[in-house]
Amino acid sequence: TITPAKRLQTLPEQFFAALVAKANARAATGRDVINLGQGNPDLPTPSTIVDRLKNAAENPKYHKYPPFRGFPFLKEAVVQRYKEDYGVDLNPETEVAVLFGGKSGLIEISQCLLNPGDTCLVPDPGYPDYWSGVALAGAEMAFMPLREEKEFLPDYDAISSSDLERAKLMFLNYPNNPTSAVANAEFYEQTVAFAKKNGIVVASDFAYGAIGFDGNRPISFLETPGAKEVGIEFYTLSKTYNMAGWRVGFALGNPEIVEMINLIQDHMYCSLFGGIQEAASEALTGPQQSVRELVSIYESRRNALYEALDEIGWKANKPAGSFFCWLPVPEGHTSMSFADLLLEKADVVVAPGSGFGAHGEGYVRLGLLTTEDRLREVAARIGRLGLF
Ligand code: PLP
Numbered sequence: 001t002i003t004p005a006k007r008l009q010t011l012p013e014q015f016f017a018a019l020v021a022k023a024n025a026r027a028a029t030g031r032d033v034i035n036l037g038q039g040n041p042d043l044p045t046p047s048t049i050v051d052r053l054k055n056a057a058e059n060p061k062y063h064k065y066p067p068f069r070g071f072p073f074l075k076e077a078v079v080q081r082y083k084e085d086y087g088v089d090l091n092p093e094t095e096v097a098v099l100f101g102g103k104s105g106l107i108e109i110s111q112c113l114l115n116p117g118d119t120c121l122v123p124d125p126g127y128p129d130y131w132s133g134v135a136l137a138g139a140e141m142a143f144m145p146l147r148e149e150k151e152f153l154p155d156y157d158a159i160s161s162s163d164l165e166r167a168k169l170m171f172l173n174y175p176n177n178p179t180s181a182v183a184n185a186e187f188y189e190q191t192v193a194f195a196k197k198n199g200i201v202v203a204s205d206f207a208y209g210a211i212g213f214d215g216n217r218p219i220s221f222l223e224t225p226g227a228k229e230v231g232i233e234f235y236t237l238s239k240t241y242n243m244a245g246w247r248v249g250f251a252l253g254n255p256e257i258v259e260m261i262n263l264i265q266d267h268m269y270c271s272l273f274g275g276i277q278e279a280a281s282e283a284l285t286g287p288q289q290s291v292r293e294l295v296s297i298y299e300s301r302r303n304a305l306y307e308a309l310d311e312i313g314w315k316a317n318k319p320a321g322s323f324f325c326w327l328p329v330p331e332g333h334t335s336m337s338f339a340d341l342l343l344e345k346a347d348v349v350v351a352p353g354s355g356f357g358a359h360g361e362g363y364v365r366l367g368l369l370t371t372e373d374r375l376r377e378v379a380a381r382i383g384r385l386g387l388f
Contacts, residue, residue: 010135015128015355023349034378036366037339037349039177039324041242043297046283046290049241053279062274069262070098070271077281078235078250085210086220090252095228097261098271099249102207102236105261106171107133109203109232109251112260113169114139121163121170123154125178125353125360127205130171142167145359148317152181156194169201175208175218175321178356178365182212182321188224195230201257202231208322210240210291213299218321222253232257239323240291241283248272248280298323304372305379312383323368326353330387335364346381 019037027033044050056062075092082088090096099105110133114120120134124143134141142163144154154172172191174183195202204221212218222233236249251261271277305325306318316327329338335352342348342364351367353360368375 007136007138010138011132012128012135014132016351019349019351019355022343026343026347026349031347033343033347033349034370034374034381035349036369036375036378037351038369039367040369041239041244041323042369043242043294045242045246048286048290049243049279049283052282053275056275056278059275059278062278066271066274066277068266068270071274071277071281074098074277074281074284077284078252081284082220082222082235082252085217086223088220088222090222091255094255095253095258097251097258097265098277099234099236099251099261099265100269100272101238101244101247102205102234102249103129104247104265105234105249105251106130106203106205107136108261108264109201109257110134110137110139110169111264112257113201117166118168119163119166121154121159121167121200122357123171123173123176124358125356125363126171127173127177128356130205139168140166143357143359144170146176146179146181147359148179152176152179153183153187156190164198167198167200169203170195171203171205172221173205173207175211177208177322178324178351178353178360178363179326180319180322180324182216182218183221185219185224188219188221188227191221192224192226192230196226200230201254202227204231204233206233207236208239209235211295211298211323212321213295213302213319216320228253230254237280237283240294242294243280243283246276246280248276298368301368301370301372301375305366305368305375308376308379312379313388314379314382325366325368326363327366328363329353335361339364341385342382345385346378348378348381 023035075096079090079092106129114137116138118139119142121144122130122141123146146152221227232251232253238244329335335354339350339352351365353363
């Protein structure tokens, strides 16, 4: 037998891989399973972006190795988007790293900043990839509980002084997966002050930055005065442009951290296929109508689902952003037992909240990732179980 290195032994099973396997096994028995468990956008990439890739694929310039660290036009394109959407100025050469989806950066930043024995502050509940990066770096985690009564924002005053002393890095993620909470400017101002005082780097995961409801535009951490001095923002095309399969993301902000991430990537990859970079710059600089449409589709889906959930008596706050719904489980159930019940009795896949951390217990996450009719069908099936 071949023994994996210790760092691999500390990695938990990828949470979503396990969830997908369960759902697929059920569907393989021929049942009409509705999967709201994963965060995989169901809509296609806008055709203008796809067409750009088709043309670009024929360009021999892209058949060679791309430049290390990406084509300048792609970095300029994301800089333009941040200026237009958030009023944030970024230097394309020193404050932008091109990533393989946001995900690669989420893992790399822990490699850049954490030594064994260091601590990373992670939101609980939170996106499980943060844990994987910290585990691979051999560092420790200190969880910051996100509580509904505190609008799912961490309470910095509640972090113990020993955790504060060892903390080098902190992840934040608004609009939030899984709770769908959105952060405000005041919270980010507190965050910059907290990070400066304690010498902690902030990694803001802005994967759902484009998706805010009821006319509210989520704000970027980088809009906060002083943010660039203490942190970085991860930005991705996956959700904003339905490009999850294309694997395009960015680390934006603090030039020292951008340089560290680029350095790691120089050794691991040569950047993305040039044709993808060209299509990605089309996404960022072309008309943004498709983004507005996408947000309104998710908003209509949210409204349809919550109306139907209300009818069956399942009460919860509506999401303010992201495409997730964070719903309390009925009494007498854990999040896992309830998710299992929904799969077995209603052929509905949801993500159990405990998969996102101990403070996710008591909730399940549903993705708005199918049509309004199918979402109403989900509510109807759950309603028939008579649990609410
Ligand atoms: N961050 C959060 C909170 C996510 O939910 C996801 C994807 O589901 C990602 C990051 C990763 O996105 P990608 O690697 O596709 O950019």
